[in-house]
């Protein structure tokens with residue numbers, strides 16, 4: 001289990017982490033999402049002891065990573081798939097890592113097979129595509145058979161087949177009881193993968209929730225009512241009196257917030273207003289995420305560049 005509590009980190013005058021707090025539970029994939037600059041990589045670097053926080057703690061199995069005797073047996077990580085000696089074969093890269101942690105060579109062959117790299121094990125890793133490097137990074141993370149895994153943007157550079165493989169692989173690792181933390185700046189990548197999601201923005205957690213609850217919250221309260229144009233105004237009045245907010249969004253269409261669909265039906269029926277159709281808006285994961293992070297995006301394509309003279 002990974003627990004971060006009140007992490008703060010400044011780089012000069014810039015606050016990268018501003019009280020980041022969450023935990024990664026065993027047996028599930030936790031997505032760590034947020035716009036660029038939200039503080040995901042910094043949090044992961046702090047967990048690994050690569051950056052020192054100004055305040056707060058990051059514990060792996062109850063202890064700071066730096067104090068673990070054989071860290072690969074506690075937490076496997078993939079931060080930068082490019083971090084390898086290009087001339088070394090995939091197998092030698094893993095053998096070197098295994099040796100440094102006192103792990104047996106047989107683990108190397110086991111993880112190569114698990115990552116689907118047996119066929120290229122004796123090829124120089126420098127010639128690997130980014131997707132293959134990601135697989136090699138996963139193999140390295142699994143060397144110590146750790147109960148927790150932490151992967152920074154593992155879908156980067158993967159082709160569609162690789163993405164399917166990665167999703168199944170992550171699910172499999174969680175099904176074995178491991179705590180799996182996976183960062184991404186695309187919520188859609190985590191569809192069908194993550195059970196839980198921690199949404200970061202401006203160095204803080206802005207949502208810490210199950211995927212199911214996130215979808216439900218995003219869809220909650222948005223009900224579309226279609227009815228004959230002459231009834232729109234009276235329907236809006238009836239719904240306003242029932243405590244909802246009804247906005248005409250199209251000819252003969254009201255978008256209602258503040259009341260669940262059943263209550264909308266009850267209010268209209270009680271008010272004697274005929275309607276043709278009532279539907280609940282179902283948000284996609286991406287919509288739910290965009291809604292949450294709307295105020296936390298540091299760089300926006302639509303923001304006019306600031307010119308300093």
Ligand SMILES: Nc1ncnc2c1ncn2[C@@H]1O[C@H](COP(=O)(O)OP(=O)(O)OP(=O)(O)O)[C@@H](O)[C@H]1O
Pocket residue numbers: 011014015016034035036037038039040041042043185
């Ligand atoms: N070594 C550093 N020196 C100065 N600023 C840094 C450093 N590392 C990170 N930052 C800044 O801290 C903030 C958080 O960066 P971080 O890389 O953790 O975000 P992120 O959520 O991982 O973003 P991305 O999705 O782009 O990787 C950013 O504004 C970044 O520019």
